[in-house]
Amino acid sequence: MSYCRAEGKDKIIFATAEEHAKESTVKLPEPEERPGLILPDGEINWNCPCLGGMATGPCGVEFREAFSCFHHSQAEPKGSDCYDAFSKMQECMVQYPEIYDKRSERGEDDEEEDPMAALAAESAKKDDKGSEESNKEAKKE
Secondary structure, X not given: OOEEEXXXXXXXXXXXXXXXXXXXXXXXXXXXXXXXXEOOOOOEOOOOHHHOOOOOOOOHHHXXXXXXXXXXXXXXXXXXXXXXXXXXXXXHHHOOHHHHOOHHHHOXXXXXXOHHHHHHHHHHHHHHHHXXXXXXXXXXX
């Protein structure tokens, strides 16, 4: 025989071993399917935990602009037309190293080359190379 008493806002129920042995009759609702990064209408779900708060941090506007550009990009390779947006995002992130510099959390040395800096340098080399080729072609004409 179970026993029940109330103490303030709490209700205390003592149950017997026989009552615990019975199978529960409580029916839980089916879990709702959570949307992922891309919503059914094709838009970006900025509340997705997979973004790790990037969309709401101090560089959230820049991140959303860059990510939106990449998501909607029709260029080949995808996102190649978003260089300016990603550059603005990177410039913003450099201003907040305590938030966006994760190398120290991973235990990496600060002397190790920053992958974003490497990409920027590589891109700059390509731009310089493209400019040189354009100049050579202009001189030939």
